[in-house]
Amino acid sequence: MTSKKQQKPAYTQEFKDTAIKLALVGNKPVSEVSRELGLPEWKLRDWVRDWKTKKSGNAEQQLARSADERLRQLEKRNKQLEMENEILKKWRHTLPRRCCKVSFQPTA
Numbered sequence: 001m002t003s004k005k006q007q008k009p010a011y012t013q014e015f016k017d018t019a020i021k022l023a024l025v026g027n028k029p030v031s032e033v034s035r036e037l038g039l040p041e042w043k044l045r046d047w048v049r050d051w052k053t054k055k056s057g058n059a060e061q062q063l064a065r066s067a068d069e070r071l072r073q074l075e076k077r078n079k080q081l082e083m084e085n086e087i088l089k090k091w092r093h094t095l096p097r098r099c100c101k102v103s104f105q106p107t108a
Helices: 013-025 030-037 041-094
Strands: none
Touching: 013 030, 013 041, 030 041
């Protein structure tokens, strides 16, 4: 006796993406979309859940990356301003002091 295993159909990434878009964007419930595509409802729900999880993770990573980049820019700017401040402090001490009084005599 030969036992045949029932093979699971392989779905392409393009098919999965299309199914997810139909489930999210369309005005039909997931159950109806899955029936039209010949998918088990649980499988489409899993795909949608995984997509949402992946998307929210990517958004958090991008937000963290942009915050890190902003922090680096601010630290760089702060360092530059500190250097400029030090240069101005040193320069101020090298300027000649005004020791002579200037008197103003009105003319008649």
